[in-house]
Amino acid sequence: MSFKYAYNTRDIKFILKEWLPTAEVLGYDKYKDYYGVEDVDMIVDQVRKIAAEVLAPTAEDGENIGVIYKDGQTYIPPSFHKVYRFIQDNGWGTSNMGHETEGALPTLLFGVVCEILAAANPAFMPYVGTASGAARMCQEYCSDHVKGIFLDKLLAGEWGGTMCITEPTAGSDAGDALSKAFPTDDPEIYKIKGQKIFITSGDRDDVDNIVHMYMARIDGAKAGTKGLSMFVVPKKWANEDGSLSDNDVQCIGVEHKMGLKGSATAALVMGENNNCRGWLVGPPTDEKGNAMGMAFMFNMMNGARLDTGRMSLAVTANAYWNAKDYGKERVQGYLLTDPRGPRQTINKHEDVKLMYMLNKATTEASRALLTKCYYYQDVAHCDPDPVRKQWAQDRIDMVTPLCKAYPSDEAWPLIAESLQSYGGYGYCEDYPAANAARDCKIWSIWEGTNFIQSLDLMGRKWTQGKGKAFQDTLKEIEDFIAANKGLEGMEREMNHLAKALSSYREIQNTIWTYMKDPAKLGLMGVYGRRVLTATAQMYCGYLLLEQAIVVKKRLGEIAKDDPDYNFYNGKILSTRYYLNNVVPNVWHVEEIIKMGDTSILEASEEIFEY
Ligand SMILES: Cc1cc2nc3c(=O)[nH]c(=O)nc-3n(C[C@H](O)[C@H](O)[C@H](O)COP(=O)(O)OP(=O)(O)OC[C@H]3O[C@@H](n4cnc5c(N)ncnc54)[C@H](O)[C@@H]3O)c2cc1C
DSSP: OOOOOOOOOHHHHHIIIIISOHHHHHTSTTTTTTOOGGGHHHHHHHHHHHIIIIIGGGHHHHHHTOOEEETTEEEOOHHHHHHHHHHHHTTSSGGGGOTTOTTOOOHHHHHHHHHHHHHHOTTTHHHHHHHHHHHHHHHHHSOHHHHHHHHHHHHTTSSEEEEEOOBTTBSSOGGGOOOEEEEOSSTTEEEEEEEEEEEETOSOSSSSOEEEEEEEEETTOOSSGGGEEEEEEESEEEOTTSOEEEOSEEEEEEOOOSSOTTSOEEEEEEOTTSOOEEEEESOOOOTTSOOSHHHHHHHHHHHHHHHHHHHHHHHHHHHHHHHHHHHHHOBOSOBTTBTTSOOOBGGGSHHHHHHHHHHHHHHHHHHHHHHHHHHHHHHHHHOSOHHHHHHHHHHHHHHHHHHHHHHHHHHHHHHHHHHHHTGGGGGSTTSTHHHHHHHHGGGGTSSSOHHHHHHIIIIIITTGGGGHHHHHHHHHHHHHHHHHTTOTTOHHHHHHHHHHHHHHHHHHHHHHHHHHOTTTTHHHHHHHHHHHHHHHHHHHHHHHHHHHHHHHHHHHHSOTTSTTHHHHHHHHHHHHHIIIIITTHHHHHHHHHHHTOOHHHHOOGGGGGO
């Protein structure tokens, strides 16, 4: 394996300084004494340097040393220990979650910091991400007593964290979990018994303790997700005198994965000796057996869904920038348009440029999608106006499944394009594309497969608040088109956005018709992932055109020999490419969905024997 960090931060700086209202975010009370827009370059450059000089040199250890399980203990690569402490001690990690942390970055800035870091060592970042998720849960939902035990340790990165949902019988359907919780004399403490699998950062040797956010059913609670409660189950019990003792949490093995080999994925058994205790989060089950666990866990899952989209973007973009570096060196063949001319580097061939453009346009689209969501998060958390807060929360709810699924669905085919651009060397471990391909595949699977995300979109987000929030977003796009349809030089692209919006409304109406017809309800499952992709493509088309308005203005102000010319000109070309070559998929999907082909519904299990 040969890892190389090739990250470019120019688009990130454009987003923060020229497109999104960063000044508005930095003006909120929580941030106004610490940062201004003029600090953006310094923050981005500093993180880029840390990523290149501190994180990236450890990436190959993840791949070459990997995670080792021996005698009930999991060992992560030694270099990860040092990097973990560096990131946590220097304020680039979990401490950013703290409500009281002085100088914490807003989500808009912290999100891009995490993107820049994730590209440098994708297998390392989940150690920070899981600790941060557990810290956020503890801060939001635990009692003061439980916070007193865990929160400072989590925020300092001294203790790790996990999200424990999946069990051998409970994957996509978390409600099938068999883990049980039994009351003790202390109403806050339960005895826990059960098994969890596939737990990211579930065991490790670089921290003194691991705080598992654990889903289990209190004895007598309802079946399904409604009966699940959340517990804080530490690997080691924290005694009142500050010492740690065994809490009957055993790691029974780690997975041997196709990628992300430095990230520990553990199988855990709780309460084998009947001595595992956990702190109940929130109230016990009510008299009807309903519990609150899943509502709490959604907070952690939604955070992890954004992390997933961001990691997908980071690894895809890094693979693309590596590929284009290779393309500058490799000489092969002649130009189609100049067959008698000199031999050329492959980055001049149309098909190779197509591979780069697909990557450039789609990663810029994904970055626009994610950063817009970070902005909404800051407004939802910090804005003093409750109406604006709710507006931002509605937007977050709508875009979260898109942020998780679109970059992660695209990562695999886009990295395949980067890999293809190397020719034979793409298939070899001498260059980084093969490793990126192996790393990225998990992101369309974990945190709810992308099919599950599409059910969330169609089943929940379309109709949330009687459908108003979603329809408001479509109206926002409609108003944008009406106000900008004459955007000089981008008239065709604006038309394509308008056509996509109209198709999208048709897609929604058609799916709703299928939902009401028992004979066709299954088509929702057949088309779900396509609908999600079309939603993201239409929405990203809108965001890229919003950016294009700013870009065109800047292009009008600078000369062709300006150092920024290629960046701005490139953004116009990638926007044109996206609107003319990617967004048309929306009306293609409309046509397919309206056709309502039932071949999958009619297919018996037996036909797949052949
Ligand atoms: C590396 C790694 C790290 C992970 N980290 C964590 C973690 O930290 N914490 C945690 O709790 N879990 C974790 N997971 C588990 C992960 O979230 C699950 O693997 C994922 O949710 C899918 O569940 P499953 O593997 O049981 O697949 P299944 O649920 O068996 O799904 C298999 C296929 O069937 C489809 N499917 C399932 N149900 C339906 C349905 N009703 N309708 C249509 N299609 C359906 C799925 O979309 C999928 O394509 C991790 C997994 C991996 C591999």
